Amino acid sequence: MDAQKVxxxxxxxxxxATLGVYGNHEARTPHLDALAGDGMTFTHAFCANAYCSxxxxxxxxxxxxxxxxxxxxxxDRTPEDWPHDWHALRGLDTLPERLRAAGYATxxxxxxxxxxxxxxxxxxxxWCVMADGHVRSFNDNAITENGYRLDxxxxxxxIFTDRxxxxxxxxxxRFAYVPFPAPYxxxxxxxxTRNLPTLADFSDCPLNTVxxxxxxxxxxxxxxxxxxxxxxxxxxxxxxxxxxxxxxLRNYYAQISLIDRAVGRMRAAHPDAxxxxxxxxxxxxxxxxxxxxxxxxxxxxxxxxxxxxPLIAAGPGVVRGQSDDMVGTTDLYATLLDIxxxxxxxxxxxxxxxxxxxxxxxxxxxxxxxxxxxEETRVLRTKDWVFFRRFRALGSPDLPDALYDLRSDPDETxxxxxxxxxxxxxxxxCGQIDDFFARHARAEFDLWRGGCAxxxxxxxxxxxxxxxxxxxxxxHRTDAPRPAP
Numbered sequence: 001m002d003a004q005k006v007x008x009x010x011x012x013x014x015x016x017a018t019l020g021v022y023g024n025h026e027a028r029t030p031h032l033d034a035l036a037g038d039g040m041t042f043t044h045a046f047c048a049n050a051y052c053s054x055x056x057x058x059x060x061x062x063x064x065x066x067x068x069x070x071x072x073x074x075x076d077r078t079p080e081d082w083p084h085d086w087h088a089l090r091g092l093d094t095l096p097e098r099l100r101a102a103g104y105a106t107x108x109x110x111x112x113x114x115x116x117x118x119x120x121x122x123x124x125x126x127w128c129v130m131a132d133g134h135v136r137s138f139n140d141n142a143i144t145e146n147g148y149r150l151d152x153x154x155x156x157x158x159i160f161t162d163r164x165x166x167x168x169x170x171x172x173x174r175f176a177y178v179p180f181p182a183p184y185x186x187x188x189x190x191x192x193t194r195n196l197p198t199l200a201d202f203s204d205c206p207l208n209t210v211x212x213x214x215x216x217x218x219x220x221x222x223x224x225x226x227x228x229x230x231x232x233x234x235x236x237x238x239x240x241x242x243x244x245x246x247x248x249l250r251n252y253y254a255q256i257s258l259i260d261r262a263v264g265r266m267r268a269a270h271p272d273a274x275x276x277x278x279x280x281x282x283x284x285x286x287x288x289x290x291x292x293x294x295x296x297x298x299x300x301x302x303x304x305x306x307x308x309x310p311l312i313a314a315g316p317g318v319v320r321g322q323s324d325d326m327v328g329t330t331d332l333y334a335t336l337l338d339i340x341x342x343x344x345x346x347x348x349x350x351x352x353x354x355x356x357x358x359x360x361x362x363x364x365x366x367x368x369x370x371x372x373x374x375e376e377t378r379v380l381r382t383k384d385w386v387f388f389r390r391f392r393a394l395g396s397p398d399l400p401d402a403l404y405d406l407r408s409d410p411d412e413t414x415x416x417x418x419x420x421x422x423x424x425x426x427x428x429x430c431g432q433i434d435d436f437f438a439r440h441a442r443a444e445f446d447l448w449r450g451g452c453a454x455x456x457x458x459x460x461x462x463x464x465x466x467x468x469x470x471x472x473x474x475x476h477r478t479d480a481p482r483p484a485p
Contacts, residue, residue: 003316003339005168005273006104007266008332010059010179011259012052012111012135013186013293015282016045016308017209018256026209028201028257031264032277032312039275039314040357041322046307046370046381047281048330050294051458053113053133055280055329056179057088060095060114062333062350064373066441068092069454071375072295074113076133083475087115087122088454095333096123099175102342109164110156110179111135117144128163130156135181138255139194155195156181157255161262165269175340180262183255185283186292187238190248198257202250212244216289218297225298226458239296243286252285274315274339278329282306288412295458299390299399300374303412307372307379319359325367326382327353349440371436375447375459378437380429386412387429391448396466401426 020027021036022043048058049065057063057070065071070088096106100123107126113133120127131142131149135156143150143159152159157180164176184190193199219239226236242248263277281293287305290296294306309329331353334345338354345352349371355361372379376391376399384407390399403417403426416422437446445451447463453473457463464471 003274004173005270006173006175006336006339007164007168007270007273007275008059008175008177008336009259009263009266009275009277010056010110010177011256011277011279011310012179012181012184013281013283014183014256014279014310015284015305016043016310017305018183018253018285019310021312022310024209026202026205026207027253028198029260031260031267032310035263035267035275035277035314036312037320039312039318039320042311042327042353043322043324044326044370044383045278045309045311046302046326046328046372047279047309048328048372050281050300050302050306050372050374052111052280053088053456056112056114058330059278059280059332061089061092062095062330062345062348063092064330064349064371064437064440066373066437066446066448066451067348069442069445069452070114071373071445071447071453072456072458074115074133075456076113079116082116085116085119086475087119089114090122094123095336096121096175096177098337098342099123099340100125102340104173104175104340104342105170106175106177107164107167108177108179109160109167110177111181112179118147118149120147126167128160128167130181135184135186135189138182138184138189138192138196155258157258157262158195161265165266168270168273173340175336178266179280180259182259183252185242185248185252185285190238190242190251193251193254196251196254196258198261199250199254201257202253205250205253207246207249207253210249210285211287213286213289215240215243216297218299218301219290222290222296222298222300239290239292242291243289249285272316274318275313276332276336277310277312278332279309280329282308294374294377298459299388300377300458301388301402302372302374302377302379302381302386304386307381313353313357318357321359323356324383325353325356326370327351327367328370328372347439349436369432371433373437375453375457376462378433378448380433385425385429387417387426387433389430389433391466393466396462403429 112129284305334350334352388402401417
């Protein structure tokens with residue numbers, strides 16, 4: 001299509017059910033609902049993983065974590081220990097590199113969380129990112145812009161919206177990637193309500209759209225595994241205190257409303273742009289008895305609350321309506337290449353949604369499954385079923401598989417994996433998962449075959465028990481040491 005202005009907005013930690021267009025009557029999202037009304041809404045969109053960094057890597061490469069190697073959040077508590085000029089995706093033929101080669105100026109405005117921020121990442125012409133990956137505050141953040149570190153007052157959503165709009169006003173084809181560091185929902189930002197005028201909209205809101213449940217044993221087990229990793233200002237006890245906390249929920253919903261205002265500003269400034277709104281991954285707000293990512297339990301999970309994401313697109317050529325296709329955030333890579341006339345994704349698992357968006361292809365077909373992975377858990381999802389397959393090998397814990405019939409159990413509460421009547425289905429899903437990763441994983445990054453994670457794993461002791469004490473996260477794609485300070 002070769003659109004002149006293309007904007008990809010990526011919220012940070014947002015399940016689809018927190019928007020009005022997805023049926024949430026307590027949400028205040030008029031601009032996103034209008035975007036959906038003027039374009040296409042995907043009702044079954046899911047993330048490739050349930051942590052920030054792997055999902056962002058999959059959006060920008062079209063690869064699964066077992067393809068690009070980023071399996072968990074990039075731990076940026078000690079960046080001085082990183083290799084010099086380290087960017088996790090260097091050498092992987094990323095989206096900005098492909099679009100720049102096709103004649104687009106490329107700009108990033110927001111949360112990067114894929115390596116150092118003091119140098120410009122591969123493929124970006126305009127570089128305006130938070131100095132930190134982990135969001136410690138929505139306000140008064142250090143920002144690096146094209147190699148210069150700046151301290152900016154005000155809310156990060158407003159700052160990055162201003163910078164993106166100023167850059168988009170330039171001439172020629174432009175692709176703006178706007179990964180907002182909100183609504184987030186994690187510590188310590190959950191109590192940061194400064195410069196948040198939308199909070200007043202929820203002062204009396206009971207937020208009954210979020211279930212009130214007791215803590216799950218899996219959430220407690222996860223906390224017990226990671227509580228000693230709480231150095232550097234990360235207090236993981238928040239994962240156990242946030243469920244059912246109305247103040248935290250109101251902050252979270254208000255941050256979504258602030259993003260909604262930013263979307264309205266972008267549409268008003270660039271009415272002819274193709275705009276795609278999505279999130280890196282979902283977030284459980286107490287659903288299934290836990291708060292956070294799919295990795296906030298042990299074993300990890302990809303229940304719908306932590307797995308589903310909003311996916312809305314509008315602009316020239318996009319038809320109005322809803323799609324029931326099973327799609328993933330990995331598909332954004334091929335879709336944006338298609339929109340910008342930058343060629344195909346090749347052998348990557350990324351599938352272009354542009355034919356669906358323009359109404360030139362029938363529904364379903366190749367879009368009837370979505371596969372994701374979360375270290376020791378791999379997930380296959382269809383419209384009727386979801387199956388969690390857990391890694392098993394000599395020396396590994398005997399973690400249970402899980403199978404849910406979404407037709408009779410849409411809340412995913414009754415595990416049928418051990419039901420003899422489902423044995424054939426379980427075997428079929430296992431085969432599909434194995435075939436998918438045999439085609440799309442790289443051996444050096446395939447944790448299930450002894451590969452390593454790039455930079456971080458949430459369960460390194462799990463993999464050392466399986467593959468030996470020498471197993472450990474590694475840095476790839478650069479061998480230059482960081483110079484001494």
